[in-house]
Amino acid sequence: MHRYIDEDRAWLRLECPVCRGWLGVPADAPRGLAAQRVARRIDAFAQRHRACGGPR
Amino acid sequence: MMRLRQFRLMVAGGLPDAAADALFDRADDLCVEVSAGPAAAPEFDGLPCALPAADGAVAWVAFDRMAPGLVDAVVSAVRDLDAAGLGVAAAAADDSLVTVETVAERLGRPAEVVRAWPLPGVVFAHPRRPVYDWAEVAEFLAGRAGYRPPEEEPTFTAVTLLLQVRALAPRLERMGPLRTLLL
Numbered sequence: 001m002h003r004y005i006d007e008d009r010a011w012l013r014l015e016c017p018v019c020r021g022w023l024g025v026p027a028d029a030p031r032g033l034a035a036q037r038v039a040r041r042i043d044a045f046a047q048r049h050r051a052c053g054g055p056r
Numbered sequence: 057m058m059r060l061r062q063f064r065l066m067v068a069g070g071l072p073d074a075a076a077d078a079l080f081d082r083a084d085d086l087c088v089e090v091s092a093g094p095a096a097a098p099e100f101d102g103l104p105c106a107l108p109a110a111d112g113a114v115a116w117v118a119f120d121r122m123a124p125g126l127v128d129a130v131v132s133a134v135r136d137l138d139a140a141g142l143g144v145a146a147a148a149a150d151d152s153l154v155t156v157e158t159v160a161e162r163l164g165r166p167a168e169v170v171r172a173w174p175l176p177g178v179v180f181a182h183p184r185r186p187v188y189d190w191a192e193v194a195e196f197l198a199g200r201a202g203y204r205p206p207e208e209e210p211t212f213t214a215v216t217l218l219l220q221v222r223a224l225a226p227r228l229e230r231m232g233p234l235r236t237l238l239l
Contacts, residue, residue, distance in 0.1 A: 009077060010077070010080040010081055010084075011076060011077075011088075019092035020092055021089070021090055021091045021092045021113075022089070022090050023087060023088070023089050023090075024076050024080070024087060024088040024089070025087045026080060026084045026086075026087070028084070034084070034085070034120075036155075036157040036158075036161070037085075037120040037158075038087065039157070039185070040153075040154065040155045040157060040158050041087040041089075041118060041151070043153070043155055043180075043182075043185055043187050044151050044153035044154075045089060047153055047180045047187045048091075048153070050180070
């Protein structure tokens, strides 16, 4: 999974290197529940793209 | 009472970076996702919400929004996409893939307690962060703890139909008489 960080942006972009599908998440989610919710979105995205077979 | 409301809005057309910038400048309780195509997002097959962009991609915005009601949360989310210049095709249920922390938050129980339960529906057995299918987990919870998931589908269907009417409005002769049908 590729991660792109743009200092000027309020969000991070995670991209599947195989199919180019991507996920955008808040760059500065506060610790605690908000961070857990973002982590869940990342886990679901990663799971969806396991079938693509790209590097993780 | 403010509660966590989790759902998705399907984007009509594409989701350019500039629109994502506008969304994240406006709210931090959302994530955006673009799938390479309908085949990569099979859960949306057959739904009117699957309106792929010109390049075949399917885009949606997932919300984790605190609101007094699901309707309030969805309407405010539609306004967020409106402000970002995005078309909204439909409201849809939340992602079916959940973590232990998601289950715990929905139940109002500590994650440590939920982690000790024999949860079914493991989609990915990661040693630290397993992913589960929510439908199977909810069925298990119904049998174990009498859990009843909130009825959300009528809200999503109503919002989707209203969005379709809104899109048709410029082509209609008059909206006034049609509004009376809602009463």
